[in-house]
Amino acid sequence: MRYKTALILLSLFSAGSVLATQPKKDEPQKKNVADEVVWMVGDEPILLSDIEYQKLVLRSEGHNIEGDLDCVIPERIAIQKLFLNQAKIDSVEANETQVNRMVEMWIQNAISQLGSKEKLEEYFNKKLSQIREEQAAQMRNEEIVRAMQQKIAQGVQVSPSEISSFYKGIPQDSLPFIPKTIEVQIIALQPQIPLTEIDRVKGILRGYADDINEGKREFSTIARLYSEDKRTALQGGEYGFVGKVSLDPTFAAAVFNLSDKARVSPIIKTDEGYHIAQLIEKRGDLVNFRHILVRPVVDEAAIASATHRIDSIAKLISEDRLTFEQAAELYSEDKDTFNNGGLMINTSNESDFSGSSNFRYEDLPQDVAKVAYELKVGEVSKPFTMRTAKGLEQVAIIRLKDVHNEHMANMNTDFRTIKELALSKKRSKIIDEWIRKKQKETHIHINDSYRNCAFQYPGWVHEEE
Template identity: 40%
Template structure:
């Protein structure tokens, strides 16, 4: 918590900024200050527009509940700084594609999303990366707060179930268990050499002063999110980056130099140092991904076709064939996929709601019968790699009213979530009382979820 004098200075400059914006005819305003973080009117409007684009219903006054939600998030993010919480790049990448697919699904096309949100998809993906990073940090803080305070016994779960009126029992959605085998199309050596030759060419042009790194990144980098910013990434700690990328990036000391070519799960990179701050680093990079030709894609599909035929001919089982899978996460578990979605009822289990599955898998599984094996299909992984996959539907549980014998884990998750929310609510109330809060007088007339905002 900053000292009162610092708060007053901060508030003075924020109010002055409002005045300057008004003089410049820029419609924006600082409406809340939480600690030393400001919430702008434009922030509220952006969140409102994005919620509508995602197809969410705005229950209540958005100009009341949205600023309060952002204020609560800032309380948790402040704690994340105190706790030195970091988030890996892989965690973020998994969700960016999910965001993009969700927006396009709701609005009909990429062009409509860009038109409605008034930004190109590359810029939106970069903004989503920051949102996702913040969400992950908030979740980690919440987990730290609740981890030793939300423990349930089987008797507590049964008591909760027995006390619910029959018409109040939760409805459990249809869930499935899916096994998967993937195969990566072979990238020809010629294609790898072509990629490396291009990166060496870029490096030579940058080192000789003929070209600027940022310009080449904008034009050529396959990382569309960072390309918009000249290849520049936010500040990262070593643990947040791919290990190979991190080793190369943290070995750089001269901002005028360009790294050697480094290979990661995303492709091939060259890197340039921008700035160091303690154990965090900011770099810019150019990423090139090898292109998969139709020939290699067809060969991979044909190989998976043969595998499906052999399994159906009972030469070996699907489970035995998973040793051939390129999917390291599932290979040692007979190909069984694990739910890594944000749904607390099923996250960490093998059960998926259809919307929790990767879209390509969900589309295939939706039409399958239990124990059926799919035809090969193409799918993109979170690192943008293209693979050929086959899946087996291990089980399907149709939607139904919850019962204690079939849905114990889901009911337990519901009770845990209730206890978790009680703990977090108390934490937020305590944090509000110990944090400097300013709310513009025109934004105070709200029925807030938490007391204590207006001081």
């Protein structure tokens, strides 16, 4: 069970996988269907082809859906139409910047999975522009539905008595299981890079830039061969459309100022290393570009020096001359933790504990997890080298602050988790009531062949019809 607050998500599609909206190649292709409008929800039509298409998608993905697909699928689409219809009335719109960003991320992921733009077009039997347009329409609707759900449930709170009642109403054998988690503090130092190494890296990038500007080599070819950004190297350095807030501020300023697609940017320094970039396209407040990343090499002498410095810090802690928290604030170069006593915060989007200081071992960076696994509560590790999420080498020490053993959720130790579950249930109830109310208020007409369906929300068939 996930412990994040979740509204009812009624979208039929997933933007996370290229295979989410299309049948596999070895699946039988959809037969031509004489199309017709089989439902009307307000002024939003549902076509027979929409239903047949979604049936094919679900079957191709192997989803096990309870109930008759000829009833389940149109009802799912109809629920979405209720939100879209109300969104028109309330002038709720999607954030087009967000939609474009999601579309481009989806396309980049699809190309990465299939190997090339041409293979993507072959797979869908459509031009890239058509694929982009269809994905934009789909994701725009999903964003509007989310925005409407948030509007409907905005301001919803749960009182302590509601949380207590919710907890008491959960059968003991249905209480959420909380896995073992740990809390970790860290002090990290960045090994000093000599100027000679920085000059070497800049010299390499200047050579690449000269070759590209003079037409001797293609930017994408050099990126595939030499860029140290693994995410983009195989795509010829292409990053995909992003806004300024998604990039390092220095890097964003440089790429958004590019105007000549044939020229390469000056060298850009970020926390990840040194880059050169080339403009591909600007679209509103989004930009797509290629880049090449080269990181300075950290030599053994720099590692040894950083290890000696952090060993001295660890000695101060062991002699009780400084607490770990004080040492982190004074000496740590980890920007994410030094103002927080070195306490690491879980930022994994895949974790049930994202936003908290609790980590399962698999949520931690691998180098940290290996060391933390051997520590006792309160114990400080020996210095070790680690690689950050940005690919940089650091020397660190960690302290195991606390261990929370696996257990069934209870009000004493898991109040936040139970509160989130109670809040999620209350929001879902409000949205459920909203759907039933809108069924009564919205003009709905469905084809006779759907009237005997056992719907989740029976109100689709109005008595006057």
